[in-house]
Amino acid sequence: MDFEIAAQRLAKDQKSALARSRASRDARAASNKARREAQAAKAKAEARLREKKLQSERNAKIVDRVVQCVRRVERRLGVTSVVASSSSVVNESSVQKSAGRSSPNDNKSLIDNNHSILFAQGWKLQATSIHGEGDKIALPPSILEALTSNNSALDPWGSGRNGRPLAFRIGVLDPEYAGFPASEKMKAFVDGVRETVVSSQQMTPSSMQTSMSSNDTDENMSDGSDNEDNNDEGAEETSTQIEAYLDELSHRYISYTHGTVVEFTQEDGCVGLPEPIARALLQQNSHSMGRSNERCGSRIPIKRTVDPSASHLSSDAAADEDGDAMDIAPMNDSSGDVQTEKTPGHLAYGAFDVPDLAIEITPINSLPAGTDCTFTPTASSIKNGFYKLKDVKAVLEQSLMRTRATLSKGDMIRTWRRGVSFDLIVSSLSPSEFGVVSCVNTDLNVDIGPPDDDDMADLNIKPEHEVKGSGQSEMGQGRLLSEDTAQHQQTEVVTAEMEPNPPQVDLVPEPADDKVEGVCNIQIRGRSTTGENVTGRRRFDVESTMNDLFQYASSICGADPKVLRLVTRFPRRVFTLLSQEDQGQINKDVTLKKAGVEQGQELFMIEYL
Secondary structure (H helix, E strand, O other), rough: HHHHHHHHHHHHHHHHHHHHHHHHHHHHHHHHHHHHHHHHHHHHHHHHHHHHHHHHHHHHHHHHOOOOHHHHHHHHHEEOOOOOOHOOOOHHHHHHHHOOOOOOOOOHHHHHHHHHOOOOOOOOHHHHHHEEOOOOEEEOHHHHHHOOOOOOOOOOOOOOOOOOOOOOEEEEEEEOOOOOOHHHHHHHHHHHHHHHHHHHHHOOOHHHHHHHHHHHHHHHHHHOOOOHHOOOOOOOHHHHHHHHHHHHHHHHEEEEEEEEEEOOOOOOOOEEHHHHHHHHHOOOOOOOOOOOHHHHOOOOEEEEOHHHHHHHHHHHHHHHHOOOOOOOOOOOOOOOOOOOOOOOOOOOOOOOOOEOOEEEEEEEEEOOOOOOOEEEHHHHHOOOOOOHHOEEEEHHHHOOOOOOOOOEEEOOEEEEEEEEEEEEEEEEEEEOOOEEEOOOOOOEEEEEOOOOHHHHHHOOHHHHHOOOOOOEEEOOOOOOOOOHHHOOOOOOOHHOOOOOOOOOOOOOOOOOOOOOOOOOEEEEEEEEOOOOEEEEEEEOOOEEEEEHHHHHHHHHOOHHHHHHEEEEOOOEEEEEEEHHHHHHHHHHEEHHHOOOOOEEEEEEEEEHH
């Protein structure tokens, strides 16, 4: 009996021990599983942190390299920012903030926060219209103070090594610019940078840290030197960067061109644009660097500069309904057609349209010197007989070189010959990498190219319109202005531009040599009917008539006095010998003194009507 009880107790103890052993084994297994799960979760968290840090470093490196490439291109062109240096703005916190919201395939979100500081910043101004025939704008005096301050390295007067004046990029900012990158070429460039950075990070952590440290050192050195331009990047990579930069500019600006400054007299917050600059911004063509004409003109609102005194005069006229107001007649001499002064840089109220959007003016201190340029005549110029001009070189020298300091691809240059206007489009430039060159202190070789196909179709030009004695059409291969004009002399005679020889007349005798009172020494300069420079100097009694003065000018240039006008400078006055139909009587009896030519000296320039 006792044995059975002992056996049962032993079996019960063994069962309890087995249960405890099984429970302990299960507890140990659960503990190991929990430990493994905890370790796996910890490893995943650490991997996420490492991936996040790697992604952050990758994004920061991509942004850094893109910013450096943009700076490198702008240094090559000489673009200078007028605000704080981008190096002080593109800091670690902004990069991390941008990178924290980005994904590897999202270029826009990667750099969107920094798009406003990637490009050099200029002055944001409102456009007004000014007189002028070239590319010279008017700026406020505050900008002159900023340029001549001790903290500025810009020289507005061009007294540096190349002697060229400071140029400006004049662009109409696009209010719908979504952010960097917006153009296809820049997006492709950023993707290429991303691939390069990702492939460079397939290395050991120590090598990666060394690479990042080296990149930080390069960033610090890039702000003060141009050593980056002498690295191992080939010409093809540099060309790709420039193309991407210009393509992004065409999205940042609706349109843009370049110019220099004529004076610093505008009101603060305003920039004066002459008609050629306003036309380049509003009327783009197939050669323009910005967007196409369809995307440009339809999206730029326009306005006209309003004379602030106009409303005042209107209110005065309304207040004078009783008829008591005094009628003041304009002081206009009957001696000649004295026109309103149109001094370059002065406001031209209501003369032409200007953009009604913010204009960014960005200084450029080292435009490349132009070596070659091709002008394409417009359809109107061909109709006016541009290809029949005998001396195209003289036309360009007189109308272009005296008014332009820069040439941008797509600009329309207006030249004049004997009162007829000829519009030429800048179709190509050399150097061509930036689409803009300087015309100052350089030998510019100019070629006249054939017109666009659309203009040829509009004119219905037939193949038989050829120059006699040659196998080229009138719109053939163009001509280099540096070559001898006689080599390209056309045999056709343009009878519409030929004027009859003036009749031989006896000039009024000069005053006696010892006479000083009432004597004016008059010098006349201009071009003859054959295009040659002519000049003459003669003493006139101020009681002589305007007819005597025009007869003398006719004897110098060989043209009829009725097709001439004499122009003075500073201030500009224009005199025309009016016919009987225009004036009611010939103004040959009007004296020089009555016309405003006083005792002393006077210089007149000959212009053709």
